[in-house]
Structures are given as C-alpha cells and as structure tokens.
Amino acid sequence: MSSVERGYDLLAPKFDYTPFRTPETILGATADALSGFGPFSQGLDVCCGTGAGMRVLTRLCQGRITGVDFSAGMLAQARGAHPDATWVRADARALPFADGFDLAVTFGALGHFLPAERPALFDGVYRALRPGGLFTFPIGAPLSVTSVGYWATLGFDVAMRVRNAVWRPPFVMYYRTTPLPALRDDLTAAGFTVTTVAVTGLGRHRDGSPRCRLILARKPADRH
DSSP: OOSHHHHHHHHGGGGGGSTTSOOHHHHHHHHHHHTTSOOBOSEEEETOTTTTTHHHHHHHBSSOEEEEESOHHHHHHHHHHOTTSEEEEOOGGGOOOOSOEEEEEOOSOGGGSOGGGHHHHHHHHHHHEEEEEEEEEEEEOOOOTTSHHHHHHHHHHHHHHHHHHHSSSOOOOOSSSOOHHHHHHHHHHHTOEEEEEEOGGGOBOTTSOBSEEEEEEEOOTTOO
16 A cells, blocks of 8 residues: 555555455444434534445434545545445545534544644644544453463554655554543643543443443533
C-alpha cells in the first residue's frame, strides 16, 4: 500500500469481505449499549469507510446521518450501500463541521492516527458536536502478554514501523498506540468529560472484566 488514502481507494471494492471490516457483533452491541443515552437527532460517523457504522447511527438517530472519510473509494462504496445518508470527503484531522451533531461515532480508525495527531482529531469532533453531544467508540480490554493476540498485534506494529522507516509515504496503522489512559487524557484535553461503560453484549473475561468498553466523551452542555 502506497499510502493510507491510496491503499483504501484500492481496497474499497473488497473491503467488506476482509477481516478489517467492523464485525456486526460489535456494531450491534455498541448500538445496544448506547440505546439508553439518547435520544439523538443528527449523527456523524468519523472515518466512516464503507459505512458500517451507519447501522449504529440508523438505529439511534432520528435525523440526518453523515459519514466523513478521506478515501474517495471507500465513500463510493458507502454511498452505494446507504444512498439516503450524507457523505463528506475530508481529512478527519480537519473536520469541516461546527455544532451540528448530537452523536459522533468511530470504529476501528484510531490506529491510523499517530498520538501527536489525536488532539486535532478530537478537537474537530468536539467542534462538530452540539453542546451536550456525545462522541463514543468501542475499545477492547488490554490483551494478556500470554495471549496470541498480544504477540500478533505487537508483531504487526513492529513490521509497520520497519516498513514506514524505509518506505515513503508511510502507511499509518498501529494497534498498540491507543491505550485507554492516553485516549482519556487527549479527550479531556479537548474539552470532553470522559466516562466508560461495559459493552455487555460482547462478553466478559474469566475474572468478570468486560472484553470491550465504550468510551463516552461528552461535550459539556454549556460549551461551544
């Protein structure tokens, strides 16, 4: 892949048949977990890809739903699957919205942003929300060092760092750059009030801890 944007343009026609598409189980469990936090009117899917997150917004939002992504290829696929939604091509680090949405979601996209880029992303989402609006996304529990997943994601990140050190432009996709404490700090710095809730529909570990949590970042009702 020559870059994130070009890579996704090329992958777009087949993306929904790859393991990278957000599974229906996560989408459904997220919608269930958010059902008690509404009602919501306008909804925004940040880094919408082919539009999988629209299934969540369609269930929860009574008004207009919008997807934003910088890959024209992914947006073309999303537009075909959800013709009634609004689609905007833009860089998520410079979102072109202000005070228009009650709910913003994102799925599987944060690994495409280096830690230094997250403040611009979160600032843009903050501006896009109306006072009292909610930004939310699922985050998995930390993997055990003895698990296959831990070593697989570590290996992937190391391989990507080597690739990006020797090949330009870079393809930014890292699994291990978004721990909950760092995300909480960046969201708080952007002005959000941050809590989490267990996604009970995705099960629990043997010790009773949830396999997945939703980050709930609320824009204060008295802020603009």
